[in-house]
Each structure stands twice: as structure tokens, then as C-alpha cells.
Amino acid sequence: MGTAFAIDFIPVDSYGRSAPWNWRVVVATERPEGFFGFGATVVAPGGGAVVIVHDGEDDHEARRSQLTLISYMAGQAQRIQRGASAIAGNHVVIALGDGGPFVLIAHLRKDSVRVGVGDVVEAGQVLGQVGNSGNSTQPHVHVQVTDSTQWSGAQAVPIAFETPDGIELPGESQIIYVS
Numbered sequence: 001m002g003t004a005f006a007i008d009f010i011p012v013d014s015y016g017r018s019a020p021w022n023w024r025v026v027v028a029t030e031r032p033e034g035f036f037g038f039g040a041t042v043v044a045p046g047g048g049a050v051v052i053v054h055d056g057e058d059d060h061e062a063r064r065s066q067l068t069l070i071s072y073m074a075g076q077a078q079r080i081q082r083g084a085s086a087i088a089g090n091h092v093v094i095a096l097g098d099g100g101p102f103v104l105i106a107h108l109r110k111d112s113v114r115v116g117v118g119d120v121v122e123a124g125q126v127l128g129q130v131g132n133s134g135n136s137t138q139p140h141v142h143v144q145v146t147d148s149t150q151w152s153g154a155q156a157v158p159i160a161f162e163t164p165d166g167i168e169l170p171g172e173s174q175i176i177y178v179s
Helices: 068-073 074-082 084-088
Strands: 007-009 041-043 047-053 090-096 102-108 125-131 139-144 161-164 166-168
Touching: 041 074, 047 102, 068 074, 084 090, 084 102, 102 125, 139 161
Parallel strands: none
Antiparallel strands: 007 139, 041 125, 047 090, 090 102, 102 139, 161 166
């Protein structure tokens, strides 16, 4: 499955919160603009050729409340039927080499994508902004690497990060500090 090694990057504050606590957290949806990471710059994790770009999906209300997640989950089948854009929202796919692997960067903010199909990007180049489009319950960026862009049959590729201590494979729920 193509999402096996996927990572969701959720910007948080120094207390590990994605947004300030308020009464809406318990019973209602929240505006994505209230989240710390919404609108933050998203950069290319590696260099390569842009092979897919999709922009124009609305950023929807965020859902931290268990009550609001019930109705959201009820709509999951409909999102799947609508296809990749309904799941990934606004997204960019970069081929790291001829024929792959392919990096999907998903859930970008509406109208924030700054690259087009055929562009050659370098690691660190601005792609867009953190959003809440597609199959997303709160503003974050979903990153996955696969061997194909035929999503239904794509195989996942592990994601590693260069750190001062060498190459690191992040663990489940690991907090990664960036400056």
C-alpha cells in the first residue's frame, strides 16, 4: 500500500498543540486559520521534476472534536469515490528521478501552489502552504513516497531524513523539531 510509510507533519507550538484550546475543540468544527501551521511555507523535500499538480480545492473546517469526526467519517466513502483529488486535496507530486520514486505532498492550502507540471525543483524550494484540503481533519502536510503514481497499486518507499547525527527514520508519533 502506498501510504505505508507516509508521514503527516502537523505544526505545533512549544506545548505540542496544533491550535489553542477553546470550547470548539469539544463540540464543534474550527476555522483552519486558528491553527498554528495553517499557511506556513511548505518546501520540496527533494529535487526532481514536478509531474502532478492539483490546486483549487477548498480548505474546510478542522475537526478535533470527537463529535464532529463522526459526520466526517460518514463522508469518507464519498471522498474515496471522488478520487485522488478528494483524498489528497491540493497537492504536488515530484519525481525524484526518471521513473521515480515519487513524492506526494498533500493537503496544501487553496491557491497556494507555486509550481507547475514540468518544473524542475530543488530541495528546499517553496511549493505552497500548509492547508486543510482533501481528507484532512486539521491543517497539516501529508508526505509519502511511492514507486508509481498509479495510486491504487503503488508501493510505499520508506522516508528518511538527514540529521546532524546521520540518516534517521522517524518513529510513530515522533516530534521532529525544525528551525
